[in-house]
Amino acid sequence: MHNLDTLGQTALTACQELALLPTQTKNQALRAMALALRERKQDLLSANTLDLETGREMGLTESLLDRLKLNPHRVEAMATGLEEIARLPDPVGTVVRGWRHDNGIEIRQVRVPLGLIGVIYEARPNVTADAIGLCLKSGNGVMLKGGKEAEHSNQAISQLLQQAAYAQGIPTGCIQQVPGTDRAIVEQLITLRHLALVIPRGGAGLIKFVTENSTVPVLETGVGNCHIYIAASADPDQAQKIVLNAKVQRPSVCNACEKVLIHQSAVAQLPALVQVLQQSGVQVRGCERTVALVPSVIPATAADWDTEYLDLILAIKIVDSTPVAIDWINRYGTQHSEAILTGSYGEAQLFTQRVDAACVYVNASTRFTDGFEFGFGAEIGISTQKLHARGPVGLPELTTTKYILQGNGQIRP
Amino acid sequence: MHNLDTLGQTALTACQELALLPTQTKNQALRAMALALRERKQDLLSANTLDLETGREMGLTESLLDRLKLNPHRVEAMATGLEEIARLPDPVGTVVRGWRHDNGIEIRQVRVPLGLIGVIYEARPNVTADAIGLCLKSGNGVMLKGGKEAEHSNQAISQLLQQAAYAQGIPTGCIQQVPGTDRAIVEQLITLRHLALVIPRGGAGLIKFVTENSTVPVLETGVGNCHIYIAASADPDQAQKIVLNAKVQRPSVCNACEKVLIHQSAVAQLPALVQVLQQSGVQVRGCERTVALVPSVIPATAADWDTEYLDLILAIKIVDSTPVAIDWINRYGTQHSEAILTGSYGEAQLFTQRVDAACVYVNASTRFTDGFEFGFGAEIGISTQKLHARGPVGLPELTTTKYILQGNGQIRP
Numbered sequence: 001m002h003n004l005d006t007l008g009q010t011a012l013t014a015c016q017e018l019a020l021l022p023t024q025t026k027n028q029a030l031r032a033m034a035l036a037l038r039e040r041k042q043d044l045l046s047a048n049t050l051d052l053e054t055g056r057e058m059g060l061t062e063s064l065l066d067r068l069k070l071n072p073h074r075v076e077a078m079a080t081g082l083e084e085i086a087r088l089p090d091p092v093g094t095v096v097r098g099w100r101h102d103n104g105i106e107i108r109q110v111r112v113p114l115g116l117i118g119v120i121y122e123a124r125p126n127v128t129a130d131a132i133g134l135c136l137k138s139g140n141g142v143m144l145k146g147g148k149e150a151e152h153s154n155q156a157i158s159q160l161l162q163q164a165a166y167a168q169g170i171p172t173g174c175i176q177q178v179p180g181t182d183r184a185i186v187e188q189l190i191t192l193r194h195l196a197l198v199i200p201r202g203g204a205g206l207i208k209f210v211t212e213n214s215t216v217p218v219l220e221t222g223v224g225n226c227h228i229y230i231a232a233s234a235d236p237d238q239a240q241k242i243v244l245n246a247k248v249q250r251p252s253v254c255n256a257c258e259k260v261l262i263h264q265s266a267v268a269q270l271p272a273l274v275q276v277l278q279q280s281g282v283q284v285r286g287c288e289r290t291v292a293l294v295p296s297v298i299p300a301t302a303a304d305w306d307t308e309y310l311d312l313i314l315a316i317k318i319v320d321s322t323p324v325a326i327d328w329i330n331r332y333g334t335q336h337s338e339a340i341l342t343g344s345y346g347e348a349q350l351f352t353q354r355v356d357a358a359c360v361y362v363n364a365s366t367r368f369t370d371g372f373e374f375g376f377g378a379e380i381g382i383s384t385q386k387l388h389a390r391g392p393v394g395l396p397e398l399t400t401t402k403y404i405l406q407g408n409g410q411i412r413p
Numbered sequence: 414m415h416n417l418d419t420l421g422q423t424a425l426t427a428c429q430e431l432a433l434l435p436t437q438t439k440n441q442a443l444r445a446m447a448l449a450l451r452e453r454k455q456d457l458l459s460a461n462t463l464d465l466e467t468g469r470e471m472g473l474t475e476s477l478l479d480r481l482k483l484n485p486h487r488v489e490a491m492a493t494g495l496e497e498i499a500r501l502p503d504p505v506g507t508v509v510r511g512w513r514h515d516n517g518i519e520i521r522q523v524r525v526p527l528g529l530i531g532v533i534y535e536a537r538p539n540v541t542a543d544a545i546g547l548c549l550k551s552g553n554g555v556m557l558k559g560g561k562e563a564e565h566s567n568q569a570i571s572q573l574l575q576q577a578a579y580a581q582g583i584p585t586g587c588i589q590q591v592p593g594t595d596r597a598i599v600e601q602l603i604t605l606r607h608l609a610l611v612i613p614r615g616g617a618g619l620i621k622f623v624t625e626n627s628t629v630p631v632l633e634t635g636v637g638n639c640h641i642y643i644a645a646s647a648d649p650d651q652a653q654k655i656v657l658n659a660k661v662q663r664p665s666v667c668n669a670c671e672k673v674l675i676h677q678s679a680v681a682q683l684p685a686l687v688q689v690l691q692q693s694g695v696q697v698r699g700c701e702r703t704v705a706l707v708p709s710v711i712p713a714t715a716a717d718w719d720t721e722y723l724d725l726i727l728a729i730k731i732v733d734s735t736p737v738a739i740d741w742i743n744r745y746g747t748q749h750s751e752a753i754l755t756g757s758y759g760e761a762q763l764f765t766q767r768v769d770a771a772c773v774y775v776n777a778s779t780r781f782t783d784g785f786e787f788g789f790g791a792e793i794g795i796s797t798q799k800l801h802a803r804g805p806v807g808l809p810e811l812t813t814t815k816y817i818l819q820g821n822g823q824i825r826p
Contacts, residue, residue: 217800238822245824364820386813387630388801400799407777409651411658
């Protein structure tokens with residue numbers, strides 16, 4: 001087993017220099033990295049073929065194999081992603097605020113990098129490029145640990161990007177792809193003293209393991225058991241359009257709708273809603289009352305209510321009142337994205353005030369919880385925790401601040 | 414042993430209502446609480462006498478007994494502290510930023526309370542009132558666990574403040590003084606699922622125990638092994654004045670200076686500096702070179718360099734260069750407050766860029782790292798971590814944010 005301590009020390013020393021690099025050096029490196037991806041696309045596809053073959057032998061599902069797969073289009077997307085990061089404003093050096101103390105000391109609060117960030121992720125090899133790009137632009141070193149099924153692809157992408165970055169003046173050692181494929185290496189990483197932060201990107205199992213075992217601060221991202229509550233006064237056509245969009249437009253993502261709550265006096269629209277969902281390939285599950293009303297609905301089990309399907313499945317529950325819907329969401333939701341569809345001003349206000357989540361919607365699809373949709377550009381995930389960052393995590397959230405106090409002899413009276 | 418789960422659930426339910434209270438209700442409560450402290454001062458002093466008697470029997474040091482002691486002046490300070498918190502702006506409801514999506518969705522990021530906060534503290538009973546006041550004003554519930562030596566005083570203050578708060582419309586149960594005096598109850602508290610955050614206020618031992626064992630996010634406050642580096646070009650008179658102020662003005666606090674680093678070409682001023690410190694009652698320790706130069710200095714041991722004395726002790730080390738001083742500070746410092754005294758523009762820039770700490774000073778005493786000095790008003794401590802909050806932790810840092818998205822039927826294309 002590798003000893004991550006040496007890698008961690010190397011990365012930490014290197015990223016102390018990275019923290020001070022001018023923006024233009026980082027942007028040049030990002031553009032050179034994009035170019036390298038394009039020029040050596042074939043090497044990446046070959047490495048990916050090895051992973052796909054191993055994956056098929058190991059009996060991975062088609063959906064997992066699809067996530068794992070690289071093709072020219074996906075490599076190009078990684079390259080343009082890095083170029084987009086180069087175009088984003090650099091948060092490092094931003095003066096958040098500043099003022100002068102009565103005694104003349106000039107105080108300013110300045111954004112600085114966090115230091116060394118650990119990123120633990122599964123399946124999709126494009127995360128390797130995204131995470132390296134975002135950490136580099138925000139002046140942070142990064143230690144990456146991808147899933148074992150994508151080992152060859154991740155190593156190939158990482159090697160390529162490291163070479164391109166270091167050739168442009170990024171301090172050697174800032175980017176570390178952690179070798180090894182066992183869980184023990186993950187355990188080492190999440191207790192590594194050099195890390196300022198660890199970000200798990202993946203399923204609920206990975207996130208739970210990291211939050212429970214890490215001694216490094218964790219930025220929890222991604223689990224979204226998102227609800228849409230159809231209130232009594234919701235417009236049925238709009239409700240159908242929004243629920244359909246939030247469920248089927250891209251079912252595998254964390255801001256997709258997983259549950260519909262519907263007020264008991266709005267249930268007349270249920271048969272049509274269920275039909276439209278089923279016609280779009282959605283398996284619809286429901287509470288007893290829903291099943292009684294629409295017999296084609298499959299009875300939901302207790303486990304359904306806190307499951308994030310990430311698939312063409314949706315569960316419906318009929319509720320007696322808006323407060324009941326709010327309590328249900330605060331109990332079973334994952335504080336990601338929650339929506340109310342209503343024509344009532346009072347209900348909209350009640351819902352947005354009382355639902356405890358990163359993003360609370362009125363009369364819109366939950367699918368807008370996204371760095372690009374928010375205008376932040378590329379993001380490293382959606383934070384569902386309350387501390388440090390909540391919602392889409394962009395470049396500023398990958399920094400901290402430092403107060404600089406410039407005096408000329410001041411002492412405290 | 415008490416089961417904190419029930420207390421936690423009660424507090425969590427109550428603080429969901431507190432989160433929505435208008436500012437004026439919270440301010441009225443804070444002023445009523447101040448009044449109650451004044452009116453029932455005698456009850457508090459009686460409870461405190463019990464703690465002092467037990468403390469003397471248990472052989473507590475005079476300095477600990479002094480921290481434990483309440484007198485009319487200290488009770489009045491608690492009362493005015495609550496009134497000051499009432500005058501601070503309420504962070505809850507502040508719109509941090511807001512904009513409109515291309516598709517017309519109105520997005521705004523709004524400050525909301527964190528939820529339920531755990532505060533674990535030692536000795537000083539005034540922390541009970543400060544912590545309750547700050548949590549209440551920021552819309553958070555609070556579960557307090559004070560040190561066993563102040564058990565009677567803390568319970569008396571807390572009971573009094575709870576009665577006064579609840580009588581003014583603060584939801585009953587928002588404030589919980591955790592009973593019991595053993596470490597097992599602390600262990601329960603720092604793993605309680607209802608808490609959004611735990612704040613340890615006390616010595617390095619308490620903070621280490623909490624950060625290592627908590628499953629709740631921790632806001633680390635307070636350990637300050639602060640350095641002042643006297644560069645070659647520092648003005649000797651100013652250096653003497655600043656070091657003396659940072660060490661002796663109030664030696665028991667976290668922003669007091671604990672170590673002086675001095676450039677080898679500035680050592681001519683050492684004998685006078687040592688003399689002035691010793692005349693002010695400071696025990697001066699030093700590296701071998703310092704002792705060789707000023708024989709009255711006591712040789713420092715390896716343990717000195719990472720010790721926060723919180724006392725009239727200071728250790729001096731002679732260094733060969735500014736980069737060596739910076740590396741030393743980044744290695745032995747606690748990322749609290751670090752200062753350079755210099756006449757050189759380049760050295761000042763190098764130091765402020767490369768020293769990794771919450772507050773980095775040029776030519777001023779480290780004693781200004783403080784919520785009041787920063788103009789933030791009352792603070793719950795100085796954060797020495799990088800995530801969520803760094804530096805003085807005031808009311809805004811006790812909140813999180815929520816995005817509210819108001820649409821009229823938008824779906825994602």
